Amino acid sequence: xxxxxxxxxxxxxxxxxxxxxxxxxxxxxxxxxxxxxxxxxxxxxxxxxxxxxxxxxxxxxxxxxxxxxxxxxxxxxxxxxxxxxxxxxxxxxxxxxxxxxxxxxxxxxxxxxxxxxxxxxxxxxxxxxxxxxxxxxxxxxxxxxxxxxxxxxxxxxxxxxxxxxxxxxxxxxxxxxxxxxxxxxxxxxxxxxxxxxxxxxxxxxxxxxxxxxxxxxxxxxxxxxxxxxxxxxxxxxxxxxxxxxxxxxxxxxxxxxxxxxxxxxxxxxxxxxxxxxxxxxxxxxxxxxxxxxxxxxxxxxxxxxxxxxxxxxxxxxxxxxxxxxxxx
Amino acid sequence: xxxxxxxxxxxxxxxxxxxxxxxxxxxxxxxxxxxxxxxxxxxxxxxxxxxxxxxxxxxxxxxxxxxxxxxxxxxxxxxxxxxxxxxxxxxxxxxxxxxxxxxxxxxxxxxxxxxxxxxxxxxxxxxxxxxxxxxxxxxxxxxxxxxxxxxxxxxxxxxxxxxxxxxxxxxxxxxxxxxxxxxxxxxxxxxxxxxxxxxxxxxxxxxxxxxxxxxxxxxxxxxxxxxxxxxxxxxxxxxxxxxxxxxxxxxxxxxxxxxxxxxxxxxxxxxxxxxxxxxxxxxxxxxxxxxxxxxxxxxxxxxxxxxxxxxxxxxxxxxxxxxxxxxx
Numbered sequence: 001x002x003x004x005x006x007x008x009x010x011x012x013x014x015x016x017x018x019x020x021x022x023x024x025x026x027x028x029x030x031x032x033x034x035x036x037x038x039x040x041x042x043x044x045x046x047x048x049x050x051x052x053x054x055x056x057x058x059x060x061x062x063x064x065x066x067x068x069x070x071x072x073x074x075x076x077x078x079x080x081x082x083x084x085x086x087x088x089x090x091x092x093x094x095x096x097x098x099x100x101x102x103x104x105x106x107x108x109x110x111x112x113x114x115x116x117x118x119x120x121x122x123x124x125x126x127x128x129x130x131x132x133x134x135x136x137x138x139x140x141x142x143x144x145x146x147x148x149x150x151x152x153x154x155x156x157x158x159x160x161x162x163x164x165x166x167x168x169x170x171x172x173x174x175x176x177x178x179x180x181x182x183x184x185x186x187x188x189x190x191x192x193x194x195x196x197x198x199x200x201x202x203x204x205x206x207x208x209x210x211x212x213x214x215x216x217x218x219x220x221x222x223x224x225x226x227x228x229x230x231x232x233x234x235x236x237x238x239x240x241x242x243x244x245x246x247x248x249x250x251x252x253x254x255x256x257x258x259x260x261x262x263x264x265x266x267x268x269x270x271x272x273x274x275x276x277x278x279x280x281x282x283x284x285x286x287x288x289x290x291x292x293x294x295x296x297x298x299x300x301x302x303x304x305x306x307x308x309x310x311x312x313x314x315x316x317x318x319x320x321x322x323x324x325x326x327x328x
Numbered sequence: 329x330x331x332x333x334x335x336x337x338x339x340x341x342x343x344x345x346x347x348x349x350x351x352x353x354x355x356x357x358x359x360x361x362x363x364x365x366x367x368x369x370x371x372x373x374x375x376x377x378x379x380x381x382x383x384x385x386x387x388x389x390x391x392x393x394x395x396x397x398x399x400x401x402x403x404x405x406x407x408x409x410x411x412x413x414x415x416x417x418x419x420x421x422x423x424x425x426x427x428x429x430x431x432x433x434x435x436x437x438x439x440x441x442x443x444x445x446x447x448x449x450x451x452x453x454x455x456x457x458x459x460x461x462x463x464x465x466x467x468x469x470x471x472x473x474x475x476x477x478x479x480x481x482x483x484x485x486x487x488x489x490x491x492x493x494x495x496x497x498x499x500x501x502x503x504x505x506x507x508x509x510x511x512x513x514x515x516x517x518x519x520x521x522x523x524x525x526x527x528x529x530x531x532x533x534x535x536x537x538x539x540x541x542x543x544x545x546x547x548x549x550x551x552x553x554x555x556x557x558x559x560x561x562x563x564x565x566x567x568x569x570x571x572x573x574x575x576x577x578x579x580x581x582x583x584x585x586x587x588x589x590x591x592x593x594x595x596x597x598x599x600x601x602x603x604x605x606x607x608x609x610x611x612x613x614x615x616x617x618x619x620x621x622x623x624x625x626x627x628x629x630x631x632x633x634x635x636x637x638x639x640x641x642x643x644x645x646x647x648x649x650x651x652x653x654x655x656x
Contacts, residue, residue: 146515180554187555210559210562211560211563211564216566227508234538236563238540251595263588264591264592267592268575270582
């Protein structure tokens, strides 16, 4: 099994992708990693580590696509970037999967363009793994498709269920439609059309779910359009930082002892540990003809390692074969 | 100044509305409150309090609109409900404002139907007061209009700015458009049309803002459609409960002493105190021809009291006159 790792993507390259890839090697004897990016910086970083040289390959990709670059322009212009090369190497069978903490839009564009769509897929999608009191659950679409139609919603629900079952290990995933109220007939005209479509075509559809149901994990797959998914994702991601900022300020202003401050921070860290994105690492583009995953720009080595494990699972569980079977 | 108070609305009536009304009287010598609801239960509740009988009026409204009833059906069927009577009493000049913690949809329907729209208003709207690190800011629309057009967005922005300035005391309110990215040209077709419309017609428009910008208070008025507003509002409201649940669980499982547990809870309560909705109480329907405010179903007496103060401010600052002037 060869997993390609984008060593020029994310906020902390090459350090974090390289360290994460080497961590993954230690946990999986069958694995070989292929580090993609500017050769010189990868080799310099590798020189600071001890590792099994037979299981680490380097592929030179001198061009770099920045986090803020316009996706389609960058993918067209930079054929020698890690993002374009990573997907191309899947296409020609040089690796079984590609993982990156880089520019999500560019990754989606490159994987859709280079790998193509799975048979029967209308539009590939990217979900978000959302922390709930029951563990991570899937919000799909998370920004790839800002407006959706009933047929797309059905496919997102089906692909999301397969990912939840095969990779997250959720036995019989429930599908909910994010809406302003529980009753059928609520919402925009589009949502009123999507509800009966999901009811007719998706097993385990539990109906509409509301914003307050997300963190309670009322559904396993929350279906929404990419505008809603993106706004909720980014809003949710801002909360821990805001919370720690306010708690830090309170601790300073209230003259709390260092010892007590430590206890408080430990309790909060422990209470929110299950929300730690590092444990899931990344998520595949669903509907593309290959295994291509994306993680947070700020991915730590541990997050990269877990994204590699998720990629292996997505491949060995044949998520894509099961998606084709469910859609056709 | 007579403010009518719905004594048959919210999750804790008549106790909380009655107690809140009496608290407001103590803080404002010019105020008379008019309690609306089933006479017998109001009088029974009043009998448990000491208060100035000259400044408390009771208006019998025997019918009750439940929190889950279908708004338009309920408003049509129950002419003798506090929600219908409250708005009717504004219309005939028996009071200057009406506040309620009852069924939001029914309140919007009744105030739009009975009071009518202000001159030039396309659609009345309801905003949400959203806690940010800078204090409460306005998210508008919060569920009254699930789909919006550029002309509506312009009006929501203008009405929101007036509310922020006159009632929240924000000097020169900034308007942001909730979107998936900062650059102009991002988002759905509707958002691409709304951006230039806001830029052309609304002063202090700062462009697109993202989900992560909400709690940082990057804008003072966040413009969005009611689907997005409702989902973000309800999602955000669920967070403190989830957080306290997880922290409580951690404290129990880690065998933390009662003394330390208390300290931890105090720090968290103090850190999030500025997020306490009780301090703002409620928000007016913007664009209706009268002062009609709605608060959370779970409003405490303190929240009801502050909603009454917000109603007085909305009236005395002539928010509606200023809205007419800004739109025409």
